[in-house]
Amino acid sequence: MNVALQKSNRALLMKLGFVVIAMFGFGYALVPFYEKICEVTGLRNIAQADESKSTQVDYARTVRVEFDANVRKLPWTFRPLEAIAGVHPGEVRQVMYEIVNTTDRPMTGQAIPSYAPMQAARYFSKLECFCFSRQTLQAGEKRQMPVVFVIDPALPKDIPTITLSYTFFEVEGGGADGKS
Amino acid sequence: MSSIPHDHATGHAEEPPHAHDDHAHGPHGGIMRWVTTTNHKDIGTLYLCFSLIMFFVGGIMALTIRAELFEPGLQIVHPEFFNSMTTLHGLIMIFGAIMPAAVGFANWMIPMLIGAPDMAFARMNNWSFWLLPPAVILLGVSFFVPGGAAAGGWTLYPPLSTQAGMGMDLTIFAIHIMGASSIMGSINIITTILNLRAPGMTLMKMPLFCWTWLITAYLLVAVMPVLAGAVTMLLTDRHFGTTFFNAAGGGDPVLFQHVFWFFGHPEVYILILPAFGIISSIIPTFARKPLFGYASMVYAVAGIAILSFIVWAHHMFTVGMPAAGLLFFMYATMLIAVPTGVKVFNWLATMWKGEMTFEAPMLFAIGFLFLFTLGGFTGLVLAITPVDIQLQDTYYVVAHFHYVMVAGSLFAFFGGTYYWIPKWTGTMYDERLGKLHFWGSMIFFNITFFPMHFLGLAGMPRRIPDYAQQFADWNMVASIGALGFGLSQLIFLYAVIKCIRGDGAKAPAKPWDGGDTLEWTLPSPPPYHTFETPPVIR
Ligand SMILES: [Cu+2]
Numbered sequence: 001m002n003v004a005l006q007k008s009n010r011a012l013l014m015k016l017g018f019v020v021i022a023m024f025g026f027g028y029a030l031v032p033f034y035e036k037i038c039e040v041t042g043l044r045n046i047a048q049a050d051e052s053k054s055t056q057v058d059y060a061r062t063v064r065v066e067f068d069a070n071v072r073k074l075p076w077t078f079r080p081l082e083a084i085a086g087v088h089p090g091e092v093r094q095v096m097y098e099i100v101n102t103t104d105r106p107m108t109g110q111a112i113p114s115y116a117p118m119q120a121a122r123y124f125s126k127l128e129c130f131c132f133s134r135q136t137l138q139a140g141e142k143r144q145m146p147v148v149f150v151i152d153p154a155l156p157k158d159i160p161t162i163t164l165s166y167t168f169f170e171v172e173g174g175g176a177d178g179k180s
Numbered sequence: 181m182s183s184i185p186h187d188h189a190t191g192h193a194e195e196p197p198h199a200h201d202d203h204a205h206g207p208h209g210g211i212m213r214w215v216t217t218t219n220h221k222d223i224g225t226l227y228l229c230f231s232l233i234m235f236f237v238g239g240i241m242a243l244t245i246r247a248e249l250f251e252p253g254l255q256i257v258h259p260e261f262f263n264s265m266t267t268l269h270g271l272i273m274i275f276g277a278i279m280p281a282a283v284g285f286a287n288w289m290i291p292m293l294i295g296a297p298d299m300a301f302a303r304m305n306n307w308s309f310w311l312l313p314p315a316v317i318l319l320g321v322s323f324f325v326p327g328g329a330a331a332g333g334w335t336l337y338p339p340l341s342t343q344a345g346m347g348m349d350l351t352i353f354a355i356h357i358m359g360a361s362s363i364m365g366s367i368n369i370i371t372t373i374l375n376l377r378a379p380g381m382t383l384m385k386m387p388l389f390c391w392t393w394l395i396t397a398y399l400l401v402a403v404m405p406v407l408a409g410a411v412t413m414l415l416t417d418r419h420f421g422t423t424f425f426n427a428a429g430g431g432d433p434v435l436f437q438h439v440f441w442f443f444g445h446p447e448v449y450i451l452i453l454p455a456f457g458i459i460s461s462i463i464p465t466f467a468r469k470p471l472f473g474y475a476s477m478v479y480a481v482a483g484i485a486i487l488s489f490i491v492w493a494h495h496m497f498t499v500g501m502p503a504a505g506l507l508f509f510m511y512a513t514m515l516i517a518v519p520t521g522v523k524v525f526n527w528l529a530t531m532w533k534g535e536m537t538f539e540a541p542m543l544f545a546i547g548f549l550f551l552f553t554l555g556g557f558t559g560l561v562l563a564i565t566p567v568d569i570q571l572q573d574t575y576y577v578v579a580h581f582h583y584v585m586v587a588g589s590l591f592a593f594f595g596g597t598y599y600w601i602p603k604w605t606g607t608m609y610d611e612r613l614g615k616l617h618f619w620g621s622m623i624f625f626n627i628t629f630f631p632m633h634f635l636g637l638a639g640m641p642r643r644i645p646d647y648a649q650q651f652a653d654w655n656m657v658a659s660i661g662a663l664g665f666g667l668s669q670l671i672f673l674y675a676v677i678k679c680i681r682g683d684g685a686k687a688p689a690k691p692w693d694g695g696d697t698l699e700w701t702l703p704s705p706p707p708y709h710t711f712e713t714p715p716v717i718r
Binding site: 008009020021023024025026027028030031038041072073112114167 | 300301363366367370371374375376401402403404405406407408409410413421423424427429430432435438439442500502
């Protein structure tokens with residue numbers, strides 16, 4: 001193999017190697033890109049208050065709402081003050097949660113909600129929630145926080161029970177700026 | 181040309197390797213020949229043998245799946261093991277059988293088709309093959325670690341994959357290694373095709389197989405690193421506290437699906453384009469006419485490759501996308517039918533009024549044409565968003581991709597093997613065995629997979645070891661078909677071994693009178709080093 005050919009082979013190898021590295025980076029670049037698209041299209045704005053749709057309260061119907069609280073890799077205790085509530089669709093309801101920082105240092109956490117069954121999420125509006133902002137707790141601090149919500153009366157009849165589940169996770173480096 | 185035997189240890193220090201034109205200069209003997217080889221023909225053989233072994237390993241997994249599904253209820257394997265079987269069957273067939281087979285064909289044929297002495301980076305070529313066995317060993321070991329092998333499907337979706345046991349880590353490493361191997365192989369192929377063509381072999385004179393592989397190699401270089409990134413994110417989510425895909429940490433499991441399918445859709449063209457190239461070699465030979473619409477074939481392949489980057493979300497219509505997104509991905513997917521249709525019509529036009537004969541390679545090419553087109557049509561059905569939402573994760577999807585992967589890629593590779601094995605081994609294959617293999621494969625393939633369309637339309641979900649009573653009949657038929665298909669492949673194994681052992685008629689340099697590409701100008705089998713002085717291209 002002559003030298004000129006070897007040189008041009010090497011050059012091509014370098015170029016293609018660069019493409020490989022760039023595409024590896026591109027895979028990671030998809031992450032912020034995806035988050036931006038979700039934000040712009042409003043697909044995943046979990047840290048925003050829903051609008052209050054003033055509707056008729058449906059007293060004829062009671063939906064059982066179960067409250068669930070978890071922590072993930074965070075040495076806090078986290079619990080709802082009531083575990084189950086009967087809620088009429090259209091009624092504005094408030095529930096309290098309690099978190100305790102059991103460690104001897106200040107820590108910051110963020111709660112993420114999820115719903116079961118999944119299709120109930122569309123009919124569950126949170127007007128106020130501790131999950132809209134980060135929570136910073138001093139060593140040993142205890143805090144009670146509200147969730148205010150309304151269930152849309154359009155909730156399909158075959159969903160008698162909704163579970164609202166929160167998971168608290170640690171935000172390293174702290175800061176309580178409310179952005180998730 | 182010197183024919184004096186010479187001593188390796190002395191007298192050649194000044195010469196770069198392969199600079200001498202001593203064609204009697206053969207390979208080392210014994211096992212070390214295969215471990216240390218940098219010869220494109222040896223490495224091609226290694227790739228092809230490896231993929232044949234993996235084809236049978238993945239096939240045994242498929243038969244385990246079909247045995248469990250022979251009757252409703254759980255009888256043969258545990259559900260966890262069943263899930264590992266579906267997962268590993270997919271991974272092994274894609275990364276262990278089809279892709280290495282395609283690279284094997286490329287290694288053997290591309291230098292001979294463009295008149296090059298070898299691949300551009302001969303030593304890297306050796307590495308890219310020898311990375312594969314360790315990767316497969318990792319997958320094998322993963323069955324014996326706590327928690328067992330990966331069981332969340334070959335697509336490795338979180339949250340299952342972020343919660344699975346150690347087997348998932350081994351699978352992730354295996355994917356890293358196999359990805360590195362195919363990236364190295366692709367860089368080699370691109371450089372060989374762009375820099376090593378014989379004088380006069382312009383790009384638009386290259387056989388179409390070289391074109392399809394050139395474009396495939398670019399696809400691999402572009403998307404394999406994205407897969408590596410996706411599984412690296414899985415790994416750091418599992419062990420290093422990142423939360424790319426963990427909703428509790430602000431991540432999103434659906435993000436993985438986007439990144440994965442950004443790789444995954446081009447990947448299906450990586451699996452099929454080399455097969456298109458082989459079919460484009462076989463049909464003109466046995467129709468004894470030049471390929472119809474060569475330039476349009478090249479543009480069609482390029483068009484397919486470019487479009488493949490903007491259709492990925494058709495795999496995830498059910499995750500919840502804005503209607504505009506659903507429509508975009510639906511129409512973009514349907515658009516791919518245009519260049520694919522161009523190819524199918526060109527193949528048909530090549531056969532039109534040709535003096536056709538129907539040896540085994542041609543039979544497989546025609547089988548490919550029928551069944552791949554059928555799989556393409558079910559792909560169009562699945563591209564329709566509302567239909568796909570209904571059929572997502574049913575056996576209809578399983579039927580669709582087996583029509584394009586088995587009856588598409590695999591049939592083309594069978595055809596390609598029969599077409600070129602006289603060249604590779606110097607021995608003609610047994611035509612009776614080849615025909616028997618074809619008809620066995622053709623009939624049992626359809627018995628296995630055609631009923632899956634019905635099962636899917638009736639709502640049978642995929643990747644579940646048990647099913648409702650009403651699916652029992654067609655599942656039994658499919659399982660019987662699968663056994664028949666598996667046994668038919670033993671005929672292929674036997675036919676190949678016969679050729680390797682030289683048990684058969686001696687192959688002439690050009691066994692097919694329609695063949696007009698460069699490999700047929702060489703003797704069968706070709707000498708260890710070929711085209712060290714470039715051939716003259718008319
Ligand atoms: Cu796709």
